[in-house]
Amino acid sequence: MIKLNDLTLKYDNSIVLKNINITFQKNEIVGLIGKSGSGKTTLLKALFDFDIVKSGKVTYNSTLINNKVSKKEILEYKNKISYIQDGINLIENLDFFKNVQLFYKKYKNWFYKNFKIFTKKQKEEIFDLCSYFELTDLIFTPINKLSTGQKQRFSLIINLINNTEILLGDEITSNLDYINSQKVYEYLQELKKEKIIILSIHNLNDAIKYTDKIIAIKNHEIKSIYLKENYNIKELMDYFD
Template sequence: MIVLKDISVKNIGQKENILTNINLNFYPNQFVAIIGKSGVGKTTLLNTLCLNVVITHGCIEYKTFLFDKNTRKKLKNYRKKIGIISQNSTLINEISVFDNLKIYLSNENNLFYKLFNIITKEQKSKIFNVLEQLNILDKVFYKPLDLSGGESQRVEIAKILLKKPEIILADEPTSNLDINNSLLTIKLLKEVATKENSIVLINLHDTKLLNDNFDRVIGIKNRSIMLNKEPKKITKKDLRDLYE
């Protein structure tokens, strides 16, 4: 479980807090949507969880880790447990899908393997197995520029499956996708959460994507948590109050 206790944060170099007095708990195998108008702090909440902000008050607890404004010990080890999916592709267009994933995996190995971009036979098999699971094995030697938006996003999810993180943070991963690929992306991430017992948080720009896949929906407004409910309990008034 991740616990945010009375947390207030600001971005590096800024004077004012972006989020104030946030109290939230996130549990393994939990699939959470974060909604709200642009600029309210949805991305900041994700950045808070991976400690890319300045904590001005409160603390974050996760297993043996504790972070507050005075300590960032064991931060590198904590971040190894996190997988991040952004709205912008992180793939290298000049090389194949396989080579993109190979580089990603070699970074997890020792210095020699990392330096020469070498992976083990087991890791090579994992790449093919994950791509087959995502129904894009036939694209393994394609370059990212030759993929559709939905296929590129599935390669990003492949990275997550290969790393098997305990915490997955997805910053508007559906913003550049059509409705069908958006729903597919959400479904795939839900499957990851279930299979790997991960905590998954997804920033959503489109409330139409809220569905039964999500266990909770968190709404941010005026630097605070205004909404924290199961999707089926959210009313039209809740959404109107959040976005007005």
């Protein structure tokens, strides 16, 4: 469980968000909505970039997390997080498989990590995810030869393979077509029982269909928190460009 208490977030001495009080827990997908520049991305980053937290508390399972705790504690916490951006964070001149070898966090031991070796089970998980997202034929194709949508799916797969407890997504379907967007959200539905999942979402229909809770941001604050059974489409539309 992650709790934010009386959080104020700043960039360059300008307040981006204030009076943030919210709890995130497993078994729910939380959607962040708000017009461009409202602070959705900032709220996601506040969960791991404590330089932007000017006041208030971030706690994880009742443990205070900030820049004052030990580097070991911060590293252990950050290793529980995957942050997926709308941009593509892959090395362009390498193929997907080599990218996975570089960014993978769950190697069996130091020997496997040093030589970038996957166990049989890990390799199966990688290929199963590629099959689900219909990318098997492109695993050994250089990233710079792929379409934007293919790159984004591969970028997403790397974060999913790392199997972290906390999954943060910043408009993760922005470069995907309808079918692949639905595949992403349906896969996340299968994961939510074991993870804290928080997504900034740019599509109202996706927010309504796939989230369990919606946090609506406006004028530097959380204006409303909606539970799925109380979603009001007319009100929610006001938070989209």
